[in-house]
Amino acid sequence: MKILVVDDEADVQPLFLQRFRKEIKNHEVEFDFAQSGEEALDYLKGKHSEVVLILSDINMPGMSGIELLTHIREDFPTPPPPVVMMITAYGDEENYKQAMDKGADDFLTKPLDFNLLKEKLKTI
Amino acid sequence: MYFFPLIAAFLLALRINKAIKFTALRSKWRWPLNILGGIAIAFILLDKQVDEDRLLLISAVYLLAVVEYLKRQEDFKSFTVLLNAYLPLVGTAMISALTARVAPTFYENNEAFFICGQLAAFSWIYLRLSTSKKQQQELRRISERRDELEAMVAARTAEITKQRNELQETVKELQATQAQLIQQEKLASLGELTAGIAHEIQNPLNFVNNFSEVSMELIDEMEAEMAKGDMEEANAIAADIKQNLEKIRHHGQRADGIVKGMLQHSRASSNVKEPTNLNTIADEYFRLAYHGLRAKDKSFNAELVANLDPNLPSINIVSQDVGRVLLNMFTNAFYAVHQKQKTIGGDFKPRVEVSTRVIPAPPSGGGGAQVEIMVKDNGSGIPDAIKDKIMQPFFTTKPAGEGTGLGLSLSYDIIVKAHKGHININSKEGEGSEFIITLPVA
Numbered sequence: 120m121k122i123l124v125v126d127d128e129a130d131v132q133p134l135f136l137q138r139f140r141k142e143i144k145n146h147e148v149e150f151d152f153a154q155s156g157e158e159a160l161d162y163l164k165g166k167h168s169e170v171v172l173i174l175s176d177i178n179m180p181g182m183s184g185i186e187l188l189t190h191i192r193e194d195f196p197t198p199p200p201p202v203v204m205m206i207t208a209y210g211d212e213e214n215y216k217q218a219m220d221k222g223a224d225d226f227l228t229k230p231l232d233f234n235l236l237k238e239k240l241k242t243i
Numbered sequence: 244m245y246f247f248p249l250i251a252a253f254l255l256a257l258r259i260n261k262a263i264k265f266t267a268l269r270s271k272w273r274w275p276l277n278i279l280g281g282i283a284i285a286f287i288l289l290d291k292q293v294d295e296d297r298l299l300l301i302s303a304v305y306l307l308a309v310v311e312y313l314k315r316q317e318d319f320k321s322f323t324v325l326l327n328a329y330l331p332l333v334g335t336a337m338i339s340a341l342t343a344r345v346a347p348t349f350y351e352n353n354e355a356f357f358i359c360g361q362l363a364a365f366s367w368i369y370l371r372l373s374t375s376k377k378q379q380q381e382l383r384r385i386s387e388r389r390d391e392l393e394a395m396v397a398a399r400t401a402e403i404t405k406q407r408n409e410l411q412e413t414v415k416e417l418q419a420t421q422a423q424l425i426q427q428e429k430l431a432s433l434g435e436l437t438a439g440i441a442h443e444i445q446n447p448l449n450f451v452n453n454f455s456e457v458s459m460e461l462i463d464e465m466e467a468e469m470a471k472g473d474m475e476e477a478n479a480i481a482a483d484i485k486q487n488l489e490k491i492r493h494h495g496q497r498a499d500g501i502v503k504g505m506l507q508h509s510r511a512s513s514n515v516k517e518p519t520n521l522n523t524i525a526d527e528y529f530r531l532a533y534h535g536l537r538a539k540d541k542s543f544n545a546e547l548v549a550n551l552d553p554n555l556p557s558i559n560i561v562s563q564d565v566g567r568v569l570l571n572m573f574t575n576a577f578y579a580v581h582q583k584q585k586t587i588g589g590d591f592k593p594r595v596e597v598s599t600r601v602i603p604a605p606p607s608g609g610g611g612a613q614v615e616i617m618v619k620d621n622g623s624g625i626p627d628a629i630k631d632k633i634m635q636p637f638f639t640t641k642p643a644g645e646g647t648g649l650g651l652s653l654s655y656d657i658i659v660k661a662h663k664g665h666i667n668i669n670s671k672e673g674e675g676s677e678f679i680i681t682l683p684v685a
Contacts, residue, residue, distance in 0.1 A: 130450055133486065133490070137461065138457055140461070178442075178534075181547070185544075186544070213541050217541075230448075230449040231453070
């Protein structure tokens with residue numbers, strides 16, 4: 120299962136790689152990373168069919184996670200559309216509502232609970 | 244007509260007595276004056292067996308004696324004019340008496356003329372007296388008027404002094420209020436920062452927590468690998484753990500720096516200029532300002548562009564103060580794009596840019612090298628009508644309670660007055676604004 124993680128913080132990358140160390144080793148998941156919404160869209164242009172799950176931060180400079188989500192839903196409607204989970208430090212009602220309105224599948228708050236995330240992955 | 248000088252002497256005594264009636268001189272001079280007057284009357288009343296011309300001479304001499312005596316008294320200095328008025332009478336009386344003595348026939352032929360002379364001299368006294376009375380009245384009026392004016396001047400002076408004291412008090416109060424307002428402005432901007440700071444600290448803290456948690460798991464795995472004897476994998480895990488510990492340290496320091504910066508921002512300025520890299524401050528406050536606004540309005544998002552010249556030299560500045568200026572400029576820029584986004588909505592892409600660069604010293608001389616920081620936004624811009632007002636203290640376009648109106652005025656004080664720099668503003672309503680700060684390198 121290919122997962123694209125979009126976050127402007129570069130250190131998110133080693134964190135995911137280590138948290139999912141076993142799963143990566145057992146080839147259960149595979150990670151790719153983008154540091155901005157723009158970068159993520161570029162990546163998806165080539166590989167959207169491979170990506171099953173997109174985990175995106177909302178609050179990023181430039182294109183926000185919500186905008187990225189809108190683009191994903193508009194540009195890649197071909198079934199099966201990727202599962203998109205939004206992640207934000209601001210876990211308030213408004214953010215949640217906005218993400219869900221734009222078609223997010225789930226909404227996670229920082230700090231990320233990796234055990235919870237792993238549970239959710241099993242259901243995909 | 245020998246009694247003219249005597250009557251004059253009597254009236255003179257009477258007159259002076261009256262004049263000094265209510266003064267301290269009365270007790271000293273009352274009786275001597277009465278006596279002088281009394282002698283004159285007694286002389287008239289006495290049955291005299293002497294020639295009239297001789298009597299006239301005696302009375303003239305007596306009048307002269309009385310006048311000269313009084314004139315010599317220190318107490319009657321102010322009566323000199325009055326006393327001198329008697330001298331013509333003395334003179335005419337004496338001339339009449341002497342003429343009658345030396346040329347009696349001539350005198351008798353012209354007696355009426357001589358009597359007229361004495362009468363004229365006698366009248367002269369009272370004429371003189373009345374004019375001097377008028378003069379004195381005039382003088383008294385003038386002095387009363389002067390007293391009145393002096394009282395008015397004193398009252399006015401007291402009033403002015405009171406007003407001046409009140410003004411000084413007011414100025415003191417204003418200075419105290421100004422100091423309070425500056426402190427309030429600092430706290431207000433700190434308030435705007437709090438959310439940004441919380442966000443900025445939360446991120447590194449998340450990393451600290453996550454990397455330490457994952458490292459604990461990795462140690463368990465490493466132990467398992469070592470038990471299995473797979474030393475290669477164990478070493479790989481150890482390398483990861485080391486890397487994680489470095490990350491933990493890095494993010495710990497990041498949070499530490501933010502807290503220190505926040506404390507520095509709220510602390511009263513030390514006014515100590517230290518070599519500072521403007522890029523560091525610009526970058527730090529750029530993000531803090533952005534997250535500050537985002538915390539207030541979650542729907543807000545903007546493109547942040549930082550073009551920071553890596554070759555920027557360190558310059559001597561009071562970093563908290565200049566940081567405060569930058570924070571203010573960033574907050575304004577985000578506010579402007581946010582306002583525009585609210586009015587236009589939809590397609591508008593908010594964009595705020597900060598750039599730094601070195602301006603080399605002009606080859607022709609006239610000033611050294613400078614560094615320039617430009618804060619540019621594509622927000623609502625500044626209407627021409629208020630362009631010359633925005634630097635004024637207390638001027639704000641924000642709704643009541645949202646801005647102190649001191650931000651730019653304090654910025655001006657900090658950049659122009661304290662750092663000998665410049666603030667230039669280019670703005671077009673509806674298109675955006677550029678705030679350009681230049682600071683001398685040395």
